[in-house]
Amino acid sequence: MSQAVRRYEETEQHLPIEFADYHESVKITGFWFFLATDLLLFASLFGTFAVMRFDFAQGATPAQLFHYGPLILETLLLLTSSFTCGLAIYQMRRNNQKGMLMWLIVTILLGMGFVGTEVHEFVSYVGMGATWHKSGFLSAFFTLVGTHGAHVTVGILWALTLVVQLVQRGITPRTSRKLFTFALYWHFLDIVWVFIFSFVYLSSMTGGRIA
């Protein structure tokens, strides 16, 4: 790796560190392609939700379930975590390890806050008797939003392993590439969330049925 580091230093005015090593830069391309397929995974779930969004059967309707409070909290937590993740990458590119780790940990904490709020929201729905068994709408809702939540959870675990690696190894072309791909993943989940709150929540609140 030392040679790769030297290579980076020689080109530093041209290349951010995560692109400095040729092989690592190929992995960034690969991760973008993974995001493209993940995008289609979410699209399939959005499509299912779109088709089944009025199949309430005997189950609860959005008007009975959705409230602005938890939705605004979740959205704020995730948008902010996307911002702090961007700051972590900014500090990484400035070779500021302390700043990078701090913002990464803040990102993780905000992500945990998001997952916690979402779990609380889901538990309250189930407590109202709105389980996913009840209707096609609820199945599609829980699966779409839950898949996003599961992605965020995986992201948190991933970020924790990155904290360990970054503490152990510092900012190298390889660790920085790993953090960069994590950041891509995290911002991507933020984009998915934007579509979830717009399309799943807000769209079903447009009819004036929510007090």
Next chain:
Amino acid sequence: MSHIIAELFPPSTLRLFELIADVLIVLTTVSIVGVLTYTKKWVWLWREWLTSVDHKRIGIMYLIAALVMLFRGGVDALLLRTQLAFPNNHFLGPEHYDEIFTTHGTIMIFFMAMPFLFALFNVAVPLMIGARDVAFPRLNAVSFWLFAFGALLLNISFVIGGSPNAGWTAYPPLTELRFNPSVGENYYFLSLLIAGIGTTITGINFMVTILRMRAPGMTLMKMPMFVWTVLVTGALIIFAFPPLTVSLALTLFDRLFGSSFFTLGHGGMPMMFVNLFWLFGHPEVYIVVLPAFGIFSEVVPVFSDKKLYGYPIMVASVLAITVLSYGVWVHHFFTMGAGPGVNAFFGVSTMLIAIPTGVKIFNWVLTMWGGRIRFTVAMLWQLAFIPAFLIAGATGVLLATVPVDYQMHNSYFLIAHFHFALIGGTVFGVLSGMYYWWPKMFGYMLNERQGKVAFWLFFIGFLVTFVPQYMLGLEGMTRRMYTYPPGLGWSSLNLVSTIGAFTQGAGFLVIVYNVLWSMRYGERDLTGDPWNGRTLEWSIPSPAPEYNFAIVPVVHDRDAWWDMKQSGKSEAFKVKSSAIRPVHMPKRSAMPFLLGLSFFVVGFGMTFSWWVIAIIGGLGVLASLLYGAFDYDDFEELDPEVIRRTEAGLGRLQA
């Protein structure tokens, strides 16, 4: 205890064929273990193969697995045809028949056609673009082991727990838990989910390899045609597999966790499964046929001694097929009732796709036109492909006409249509590719004479099997019926079709004999270029050394190796000792195998809803991933001295 045994071995697995299969599996396992122990090959197997991340070895493992699966799927087909040979036959019972056509379709599509193509991707693509390996060697091994363990999971369903029985498309409500409580369908969903992750990774891996790792000078429009088709196949995979994953996962949720997606009650919508499945299913047809087009585009120029006719148009038509193939999926369910607007749109889009396909056929024919054609086995498969695929395409356009489809859907006409497409396109393609690249994989040639015997048996058998099925379809015979009464005019056509199927089986056996014979007596390929090839893989020794290219070639022309040979540079292409640099090589790793094994344990546990086992497997998955994340010691620099010695041994080092 007895409860567990009853669950593992329900009555459906205690029938004659299942018991024969049991005995064979046990015997095979015992003999393999015995031979490995006796010859002390366990360590060799583990170090050289199971933990290998070398694309050439992974390709060979895919090839072996695909041939085994071709055998399994082929035996299924013969059982089906035996049952249908005579009216009122009771060779197989109705439930048994359901299980066998289900596994026949599932195995042939997911565990034969796809791995066979991936074998050729792995063997040929990096060599054709002048790369040392694929972009992500370890993930490549992960792909293989997820496929292999997924295939294993599906195959054990035959003897443990019960086979899936709802057709390869697994439509609800046939798969709904209360109508189909056996564990068979769980096997289907889980094995396809596991293998599907691997396939998605393969798609990404080859796209990135092709886009980022070409030899200098090889612009996109100088890539061999096969590489182009692999590139677009990768795009098809990454966009088409997510809908499959979702449709499978949601049905699995319905079955295991009580959700209400595709159930008849609780506001479920079974037809949405059909929509999602075919959103994947139609691109899948092109996933398995476009690479075959690519293989033919390599084989035809080499054995016609001419460059490929109309290369830019070929590229354009491949891209057109790729885009169009996403816009046609409803033609698989015109009869669902989505209405004239929807059906008209998808009928027209389906017909449009015939245009670029027709263009490609013309280009192959024009490549052969005026060429010096050598009738090798690889070329014969290609020559058989053209009429077969023409018929498949023409009947496909018929079926795309919505009112006609209302008459013909789910009849044997459809069965004959897609077997013409998938055997005539994909199977002929992969067999052509296998004979073509075999010397590059193993260093010896497959005997041509035996190969030709196999070809004629298989090709004639193919026509005799499926031409009568077109007629049966027009006579009104529907698919998936396990028997039929006499006097409908179907009997003799069915008998002929069965005879054809056994002829194809004989062709397969000759191929196996051909491989075994050639292993021992086959002509060695000492030149590395036995066919007078045109692309870069023929510029290096057979089999390719582990680092592929001692020196990365510089490409100036489309048929790069041909160009070097013509301009007399091929001699200069011999390796200059001083030019050899250290090579960045991936290290072998146990992680992919263990990850695959862990997924298998998860799948097995979930199939039977034995959560403890599933969780143990899940922990294994987690541990494998963590190990991968913290392993920074995954590549090494190959010493130039090793390369020099290897090349000198092959007589390829310049003085």
Next chain:
Amino acid sequence: MAHLSNQSHHAETPDHEDRIEIGSLTPHFQAHGFPWKQVLGYVASLLLTALAFVLVMNHVLPPTALIAVILVLAVLQAMLQLGVFMHLRESRGSAWQVIVLGLGFFMAAGLIIASVWIMMFKAGVS
């Protein structure tokens, strides 16, 4: 940069090719003293989000128009994330991810819209 390539540690990264790759990298990454770009991006995303919520909370438009507007706002915000935080256009060599992601968005939108259209014949889907 020629001296660089000669001692390239990855022999399989061919000299001139790699120079092209490095040369064509979009140089957006220059780190200034203060991350203005990120802060502005964050503020913009908050504004777009707040706008969507306020529009819906006050029912300023009929439902269909409102849904269209918030979907447009969502697309804008996605573009913002891609540009500001994900450095979409940065790469060595051609930025293949732009093409692949663009195709992905096209496919995703097509999948959702076509599915709704196809399944519209079922009562309850509109």
